[in-house]
Amino acid sequence: xxxxxxxxxxxxxxxxxxxxxxxxxxxxxxxxxxxxxxxxxxxxxxxxxxxxxxxxxxxxxxxxxxxxxxxxxxxxxxxxxxxxxxxxxxxxxxx
Numbered sequence: 001x002x003x004x005x006x007x008x009x010x011x012x013x014x015x016x017x018x019x020x021x022x023x024x025x026x027x028x029x030x031x032x033x034x035x036x037x038x039x040x041x042x043x044x045x046x047x048x049x050x051x052x053x054x055x056x057x058x059x060x061x062x063x064x065x066x067x068x069x070x071x072x073x074x075x076x077x078x079x080x081x082x083x084x085x086x087x088x089x090x091x092x093x094x095x
Contacts, residue, residue, distance in 0.1 A: 026066035
């Protein structure tokens with residue numbers, strides 16, 4: 001039996017996401033700023049907001065306990081279903 005440990009994808013050719021299933025950590029990053037040096041600030045929710053070092057603009061977000069905080073019911077056993085559930089959060093970040 002194969003078990004996925006990580007799910008990765010790209011949303012609207014704008015954002016890359018990486019979800020570590022076992023650690024329950026979702027990382028979102030703007031593709032256009034993917035290689036830029038960043039500084040991380042801890043948010044009031046305990047997440048990490050990544051800001052571009054040079055411009056101070058937000059370029060990424062690391063969401064700790066994503067499924068525990070935002071998931072509903074039993075964790076899906078399909079990577080496409082998990083990706084579908086992640087997409088709204090990536091779009092909120094991009095807005």
